[in-house]
Amino acid sequence: IFFKASGTFSCSFSILLLFLLAFLQEPGDVIAARDRPLLLDCQVEGEGPISVTWRRNGVPVPTGTMATVLANGTLLIRNFSKRRDSNETDAGEYDCAAQNRYGRLVSRKARVQIASLPKFLSHPESVTVDEGGVARLTCQVNGIPEANITWQRDRLPLSTEDPRYTLLPNGVLQITAVRKTDSGLFRCVASNIANTRYSREATLSVTGSRTYREPVILSGPQNLTINVHQTAILECIATGNPRPIVSWSRLDGRSIGVEGIAVLGTGNLMISDATLQHSGVYVCSANRPGSRSRRTALGRLVVQAPPGFVQWPQSVSRPAGGSAVFSCTASGAPEPHLIWLKNGKLLTPSGNVKLTNGNT
Numbered sequence: 001i002f003f004k005a006s007g008t009f010s011c012s013f014s015i016l017l018l019f020l021l022a023f024l025q026e027p028g029d030v031i032a033a034r035d036r037p038l039l040l041d042c043q044v045e046g047e048g049p050i051s052v053t054w055r056r057n058g059v060p061v062p063t064g065t066m067a068t069v070l071a072n073g074t075l076l077i078r079n080f081s082k083r084r085d086s087n088e089t090d091a092g093e094y095d096c097a098a099q100n101r102y103g104r105l106v107s108r109k110a111r112v113q114i115a116s117l118p119k120f121l122s123h124p125e126s127v128t129v130d131e132g133g134v135a136r137l138t139c140q141v142n143g144i145p146e147a148n149i150t151w152q153r154d155r156l157p158l159s160t161e162d163p164r165y166t167l168l169p170n171g172v173l174q175i176t177a178v179r180k181t182d183s184g185l186f187r188c189v190a191s192n193i194a195n196t197r198y199s200r201e202a203t204l205s206v207t208g209s210r211t212y213r214e215p216v217i218l219s220g221p222q223n224l225t226i227n228v229h230q231t232a233i234l235e236c237i238a239t240g241n242p243r244p245i246v247s248w249s250r251l252d253g254r255s256i257g258v259e260g261i262a263v264l265g266t267g268n269l270m271i272s273d274a275t276l277q278h279s280g281v282y283v284c285s286a287n288r289p290g291s292r293s294r295r296t297a298l299g300r301l302v303v304q305a306p307p308g309f310v311q312w313p314q315s316v317s318r319p320a321g322g323s324a325v326f327s328c329t330a331s332g333a334p335e336p337h338l339i340w341l342k343n344g345k346l347l348t349p350s351g352n353v354k355l356t357n358g359n360t
């Protein structure tokens with residue numbers, strides 16, 4: 001740019017190509033339904049021509065009638081994991097690589113799973129409960145993605161509008177202040193995008209006796225690991241006559257707080273939008289009203305934060321014989337582990353390459 005006024009000023013500048021090659025979008029983890037098309041995105045910017053290739057478990061994905069790389073870099077698998085003669089599957093870890101004249105960039109590994117709903121790991125068991133007592137029925141299934149569990153009584157959908165009925169997302173059904181009319185045949189229904197399954201049936205019998213009973217914790221909190229912003233549900237269900245009072249505390253004596261904290265049903269603790277500060281050991285206590293008689297149960301909650309970059313390495317231009325420094329920092333809990341790649345290959349320290357400060 002030249003300015004002419006009284007005298008001549010000149011201003012010159014050079015343009016440094018900052019985006020020799022960079023990902024705009026890397027493939028994300030997905031759960032794919034069998035026999036449906038699957039698209040995995042890989043968007044790059046940089047100086048053309050750029051070629052994009054894909055690998056599954058480190059092996060190039062053969063392209064042809066089954067899979068194609070679209071013009072925008074996306075991988076299209078026409079019929080994901082269509083049943084074939086062999087027991088081969090399309091599930092695995094996929095990454096894409098972009099190449100231009102400056103070098104080669106390899107994406108994160110995206111985990112691709114097949115949606116499935118295997119058989120129940122456990123079925124509800126028949127129980128007999130005193131009138132006014134507490135019933136707990138449970139079933140377990142490991143669906144991908146996680147199955148949605150609902151319950152039926154005598155083959156009809158169970159209404160959970162009655163506040164005495166609490167359904168926890170992990171397949172636990174709690175019924176408090178049990179009445180004769182609650183008895184019946186219970187089963188759970190699990191469903192996800194792959195399938196729907198019904199558990200075996202269990203009988204809930206209600207007896208009339210109302211005798212004195214010491215407090216007992218039927219089920220206390222499980223150890224639980226979640227990510228920040230997720231919801232934690234710590235179960236605690238107690239029975240006794242008179243009905244025990246359930247309360248929560250932290251083993252380290254710190255306050256549980258009030259924000260995002262709610263009690264689900266009669267005694268389960270729900271922590272919404274969890275933060276790292278919510279990690280700790282939680283104690284559930286069941287007290288007999290008006291006495292010191294009590295039972296406790298413990299569970300540890302671990303809140304993790306996925307890794308995220310705080311500082312990225314920047315493109316630099318250096319004369320031969322000079323030094324180039326690339327910096328990279330990431331945050332997360334537990335502390336992330338950093339590795340470096342050069343042209344898509346793991347960079348190992350050698351004569352003129354040094355990794356310092358824990359690879360940062």
Ligand SMILES: *[C@@H]1O[C@H](CO)[C@@H](O)[C@H](O)[C@H]1NC(C)=O
Pocket residue numbers: 025039041042043070072073074
């Ligand atoms: C790439 O193209 C396909 C087909 O045109 C489209 O479905 C997909 O969303 C595109 N991906 C991106 C990241 O734009």
Ligand SMILES: *[C@@H]1O[C@H](CO)[C@@H](O)[C@H](O)[C@H]1NC(C)=O
Pocket residue numbers: 065066078079082
């Ligand atoms: C994929 O599925 C479609 C429809 O479901 C079918 O028409 C096509 O032949 C299948 N392709 C392959 C390669 O199996």
Ligand SMILES: *[C@@H]1O[C@H](CO)[C@@H](O)[C@H](O)[C@H]1NC(C)=O
Pocket residue numbers: 086087088
């Ligand atoms: C099929 O699966 C069995 C066991 O799961 C394995 O031993 C065998 O090698 C597999 N066959 C093919 C063709 O992948």
Ligand SMILES: *[C@@H]1O[C@H](CO)[C@@H](O)[C@H](O)[C@H]1NC(C)=O
Pocket residue numbers: 148149150
């Ligand atoms: C689970 O199933 C219930 C009843 O069919 C439905 O209302 C609810 O939306 C489902 N939840 C999810 C996450 O699919």
Ligand SMILES: *[C@@H]1O[C@H](CO)[C@@H](O)[C@H](O)[C@H]1NC(C)=O
Pocket residue numbers: 222223299300
């Ligand atoms: C929970 O974790 C603690 C250690 O942190 C362990 O002692 C305890 O047995 C675990 N409880 C369950 C139910 O796994």
